[in-house]
Amino acid sequence: MVQNYILLFIGAALVNNIVLVKILGLCPFMGVSKKLEASVAMAMATAFVLTIGSGTSYFISEYLLGTDLFYLRTVSFIVVIAGVVQFTEMWMEKNSPVLYQVLGIYLPLITTNCAVLGIPLLNVQNKHNLFESLIFGFGGAVGFSLVLILFASMRERLEAADVPAVFQGAAIAMVTGGLMSLAFMGFAGLVR
Amino acid sequence: MSSLLNIVKQSFGLGAVAVSGGVHPPEHKHESTTQAVGQLPLPHQLTLPLRQHVGNLPKVLVKLGDYVLKGQLLAEAEGNISAAIHAPSSGTITSIEDALIPHPSGLPDRCITIALDGKDEWIAHAPIDWRKLETEQDKSKLLEGLRSSGIVGLGGAAFPTQVKLRTNAKSSVDTLVLNAAECEPYITCDDMLMRERADQILKGLEIAQHLLGAKQCLIGIEDNKPEAAEAMRHACANSPLSKLVPLKVVVVPTQYPSGDARQLIRLLTGIEVPADKRSTDVGLQCFNVATVLALHRYFDFGEPSISRIVTITGNVQKPANYEVLFGTSVADLVQAGGGALADTDGYIMGGPMMGFNLPSVSVPITKASNCVIASAPNLFPSAPPAMPCIRCARCADVCPVSLQPQELYWFAKSSNLEKARDYNLFDCIECGCCTYACPSNIPLVQYYRFAKSEIIAQDRAKEAANLARERNEFRLMRIDREKQERAEKHAQKAAGAKAEAAKTEATSATEAPEDVAMAAKKAAIAAAIERAKAQKAAAVPQNVVDAIPSVQAEIAEIDARREAAKQSVTDAIATNDAQEEK
Amino acid sequence: MLTAVYVMLFLALLLGVLLGYSALKFKVDGDPLVARIDAILPQTQCGQCGFPGCKPYATAIAAGEADINQCPPGGNAGARALADLMGVEYKPLNAEHGLPNPKSVALIDEATCIGCTLCIQACPVDAILGAAKHMHTIIASECTGCELCLAPCPVDCITMEPIAESPDNWKWRYPVFDIKSVGQVGNLQAGTRH
Numbered sequence: 001m002v003q004n005y006i007l008l009f010i011g012a013a014l015v016n017n018i019v020l021v022k023i024l025g026l027c028p029f030m031g032v033s034k035k036l037e038a039s040v041a042m043a044m045a046t047a048f049v050l051t052i053g054s055g056t057s058y059f060i061s062e063y064l065l066g067t068d069l070f071y072l073r074t075v076s077f078i079v080v081i082a083g084v085v086q087f088t089e090m091w092m093e094k095n096s097p098v099l100y101q102v103l104g105i106y107l108p109l110i111t112t113n114c115a116v117l118g119i120p121l122l123n124v125q126n127k128h129n130l131f132e133s134l135i136f137g138f139g140g141a142v143g144f145s146l147v148l149i150l151f152a153s154m155r156e157r158l159e160a161a162d163v164p165a166v167f168q169g170a171a172i173a174m175v176t177g178g179l180m181s182l183a184f185m186g187f188a189g190l191v192r
Numbered sequence: 193m194s195s196l197l198n199i200v201k202q203s204f205g206l207g208a209v210a211v212s213g214g215v216h217p218p219e220h221k222h223e224s225t226t227q228a229v230g231q232l233p234l235p236h237q238l239t240l241p242l243r244q245h246v247g248n249l250p251k252v253l254v255k256l257g258d259y260v261l262k263g264q265l266l267a268e269a270e271g272n273i274s275a276a277i278h279a280p281s282s283g284t285i286t287s288i289e290d291a292l293i294p295h296p297s298g299l300p301d302r303c304i305t306i307a308l309d310g311k312d313e314w315i316a317h318a319p320i321d322w323r324k325l326e327t328e329q330d331k332s333k334l335l336e337g338l339r340s341s342g343i344v345g346l347g348g349a350a351f352p353t354q355v356k357l358r359t360n361a362k363s364s365v366d367t368l369v370l371n372a373a374e375c376e377p378y379i380t381c382d383d384m385l386m387r388e389r390a391d392q393i394l395k396g397l398e399i400a401q402h403l404l405g406a407k408q409c410l411i412g413i414e415d416n417k418p419e420a421a422e423a424m425r426h427a428c429a430n431s432p433l434s435k436l437v438p439l440k441v442v443v444v445p446t447q448y449p450s451g452d453a454r455q456l457i458r459l460l461t462g463i464e465v466p467a468d469k470r471s472t473d474v475g476l477q478c479f480n481v482a483t484v485l486a487l488h489r490y491f492d493f494g495e496p497s498i499s500r501i502v503t504i505t506g507n508v509q510k511p512a513n514y515e516v517l518f519g520t521s522v523a524d525l526v527q528a529g530g531g532a533l534a535d536t537d538g539y540i541m542g543g544p545m546m547g548f549n550l551p552s553v554s555v556p557i558t559k560a561s562n563c564v565i566a567s568a569p570n571l572f573p574s575a576p577p578a579m580p581c582i583r584c585a586r587c588a589d590v591c592p593v594s595l596q597p598q599e600l601y602w603f604a605k606s607s608n609l610e611k612a613r614d615y616n617l618f619d620c621i622e623c624g625c626c627t628y629a630c631p632s633n634i635p636l637v638q639y640y641r642f643a644k645s646e647i648i649a650q651d652r653a654k655e656a657a658n659l660a661r662e663r664n665e666f667r668l669m670r671i672d673r674e675k676q677e678r679a680e681k682h683a684q685k686a687a688g689a690k691a692e693a694a695k696t697e698a699t700s701a702t703e704a705p706e707d708v709a710m711a712a713k714k715a716a717i718a719a720a721i722e723r724a725k726a727q728k729a730a731a732v733p734q735n736v737v738d739a740i741p742s743v744q745a746e747i748a749e750i751d752a753r754r755e756a757a758k759q760s761v762t763d764a765i766a767t768n769d770a771q772e773e774k
Numbered sequence: 775m776l777t778a779v780y781v782m783l784f785l786a787l788l789l790g791v792l793l794g795y796s797a798l799k800f801k802v803d804g805d806p807l808v809a810r811i812d813a814i815l816p817q818t819q820c821g822q823c824g825f826p827g828c829k830p831y832a833t834a835i836a837a838g839e840a841d842i843n844q845c846p847p848g849g850n851a852g853a854r855a856l857a858d859l860m861g862v863e864y865k866p867l868n869a870e871h872g873l874p875n876p877k878s879v880a881l882i883d884e885a886t887c888i889g890c891t892l893c894i895q896a897c898p899v900d901a902i903l904g905a906a907k908h909m910h911t912i913i914a915s916e917c918t919g920c921e922l923c924l925a926p927c928p929v930d931c932i933t934m935e936p937i938a939e940s941p942d943n944w945k946w947r948y949p950v951f952d953i954k955s956v957g958q959v960g961n962l963q964a965g966t967r968h
Contacts, residue, residue, distance in 0.1 A: 060785070069778050076785055083789035087796050094800040101810065104861040156611070160602035162580065243941060297944040577951060607948075638949040645945035652943075657817035660918045663899040664819050664827060747889075747907050754888045757928060 012139025020184040025115030039152035043145035054137025057120030224511040238519030247273030261315040280498035280517035283308035298551035317494035342497040347480030366475040368406035372413040373451035376543030386420035390427035396484030504529035506565035545624040579632040587626035597626040604643035819898035820920035878934040879917040886931035893923035
């Protein structure tokens with residue numbers, strides 16, 4: 001039983017990594033990864049939103065919407081996610097204005113992060129129960145954070161490297177992201 | 193890989209504590225140890241830079257034309273971290289102005305020049321009894337005396353020694369380390385000092401131990417100096433200090449940079465001083481052998497710091513060591529070394545790893561000069577062009593401070609100063625091991641020095657900006673406050689005038705009320721005008737009332753100039769109007 | 775159909791209450807942004823940006839009323855730092871507001887000074903020492919080089935002296951290598967500044 005949950009977690013974090021394998025949530029991946037502190041802050045914020053979002057989405061889809069109002073699923077998920085993000089924004093502005101300033105516009109953009117909507121929808125699709133939803137959400141968040149921090153570290157090194165002029169900036173970042181994605185494909189088959 | 197193995201070995205208690213990293217450049221020490229330490233003939237003049245130590249510049253006490261004796265105080269220490277400057281020989285002060293100093297920038301700095309009269313006459317000696325140390329007052333008197341001794345670290349760092357001999361409740365010293373390692377190639381001044389004057393060094397060590405209250409003394413010396421080690425062991429056996437505290441000569445394997453204070457401490461005691469703490473915070477203090485000898489000469493003979501042993505080596509006829517008075521020109525020293533050979537293309541002050549190129553050969557020897565190397569294309573070929581970094585990490589392997597030189601290089605190169613500081617750039621001791629090891633010939637230390645001076649300049653600018661912001665805010669507050677005070681005064685005066693007007697109104701209530709009000713108002717206005725006129729007439733600035741006659745004369749002169757300026761302005765306007773009318 | 779409306783209404787109300795409560799709980803007063811912009815500005819208080827000092831300029835930037843490239847003493851590096859902070863594109867300095875000068879301090883020619891105190895009133899950091907009918911002098915360590923004292927002086931006795939380089943403030947140079955073309959082989963890599 002516990003083994004199932006562990007496999008679910010590893011699957012969500014590494015094998016089916018939302019950024020590099022499912023290719024969701026690229027906006028903060030590219031946008032915030034220029035600086036390491038911003039990436040860490042974004043990772044923590046997204047992890048929080050994802051986990052809470054997964055939990056509440058389960059309750060909404062299971063108890064509030066049931067099987068008749070399935071068409072309201074996307075809308076209600078978005079509404080809940082927007083609320084949680086707003087709450088995170090307010091908390092961050094109060095408690096760490098530095099990070100709030102560092103993240104800038106990307107903090108409210110977590111609302112439109114397709115990964116943050118995608119994970120709850122995938123939960124419904126895979127018919128996870130509450131615990132599984134939470135683990136899936138948290139695992140996805142851990143995978144997202146891992147990749148974001150790795151990518152930010154690499155981009156900081158790329159800043160100082162002798163990149164050919166045509167590749168400087170976003171181009172080399174995309175190439176790096178692609179190579180990372182290839183690397184993460186290697187996890188396929190990790191979880192049998 | 194080897195460092196990883198080392199770490200594993202050490203964690204199991206196997207393997208010697210070695211300098212982590214480090215390199216083995218060819219030593220070139222035997223050239224300059226063939227003869228005893230010589231004495232230079234007295235030069236014609238000595239040029240003493242004021243900036244020979246870390247800390248504040250000393251305050252010059254002498255004037256042009258003063259005759260000074262050998263050992264006389266020329267400039268006294270100013271502030272907490274500062275050192276005095278003494279005349280190394282007797283003569284007349286001929287200039288106190290900017291002259292070329294041995295500094296990598298090649299910029300001139302304030303120097304005192306003495307034209308020597310050849311008599312070499314000493315000032316009266318005043319030895320100090322350092323054994324008397326019963327009260328705190330005795331101790332502070334001794335340290336006060338050291339402030340005017342001019343003694344600074346003679347290993348090259350030039351840190352005022354009286355600061356290092358202070359102890360307080362927070363930082364007590366258990367182990368006193370004597371740095372006799374002299375790890376840099378070509379330099380042999382400490383080696384010869386130990387061979388010839390080991391006894392005097394031990395006498396100085398006694399004084400240092402007494403002042404610090406250290407419980408043991410360790411003398412660290414590299415294994416390429418067997419004669420010096422023997423001399424020191426002999427002196428230790430004969431020294432009364434060996435009966436007081438454990439006194440040991442520890443021979444360490446030759447490796448550059450084992451002479452760095454923290455490296456030597458780690459080699460001798462196994463203690464690694466944390467990067468953010470000083471060695472005194474962990475109970476250790478480290479002195480160079482020449483510094484403690486200077487302590488002995490000062491306390492026991494009353495001789496301030498006026499000379500040191502300097503190695504002249506490299507592309508000269510007869511490399512050797514000489515006792516040189518501070519302020520002697522490097523040219524004189526080169527002359528004593530038999531003169532530079534024909535293909536000499538420059539001079540290096542210091543060693544080949546950490547030294548710098550001298551801007552000219554006519555710079556003076558200072559307290560920090562331990563060696564002069566005449567360089568030639570065959571000895572020091574010009575560096576091949578730098579090639580791209582291949583990320584071999586050889587620099588990280590040899591770094592004695594366990595930094596990441598390749599990261600620091602990337603950050604310094606792209607001027608990412610914040611990240612460079614985060615990667616502990618300021619822990620770099622600029623030993624040059626990384627540059628020595630780099631297969632791409634990248635001048636790594638030059639990048640770190642650039643980044644360090646940029647960061648220091650930025651920090652200074654930031655501090656200045658903060659200060660300016662505070663002053664600006666205070667000024668705005670002051671102006672506000674003055675405005676408020678003026679407004680209050682106005683309000684009071686207005687209230688007073690109203691009260692008066694009300695009174696006059698009340699007394700002449702029989703007259704027609706309108707006329708009375710008008711009359712009262714007119715009276716109030718007239719009174720105000722009178723007051724203003726009186727104030728202007730009486731407006732004499734308070735601070736010139738008691739001025740002395742010369743100042744009053746100056747004020748009168750300035751007043752005249754002001755009247756003249758005013759007059760010329762009115763004249764100009766008048767002529768302008770006249771012209772316009774025409 | 776109606777249930778759908780009720781469900782959405784319920785969600786909206788619930789979230790509204792929660793968010794309203796957190797808005798009150800996490801209320802932030804004051805605007806730390808102005809202080810952070812002010813921390814980047816060089817505090818020369820010269821007014822070249824068009825505002826009477828660095829704090830007013832910082833307030834204007836925070837309010838979106840001023841651009842980030844109006845501060846010559848901050849230089850391009852300052853504009854870059856401001857662009858980073860505000861999350862906008864970097865713009866090089868606007869030449870309309872002046873170009874950066876080398877750091878200087880003011881110097882009063884004491885033979886010409888008439889002791890009028892006009893410069894003392896003009897100095898934004900109170901760096902001039904003096905009184906009416908007494909000699910005025912600049913406290914060099916406090917002078918920011920803003921040049922505001924030059925204009926009010928009726929006898930033009932104030933000049934700006936650039937700060938000379940001395941062993942005290944000398945900085946190591948960025949390592950630069952000569953690039954030599956070796957015939958057809960092409961250039962060897964040299965250290966170039968980004």
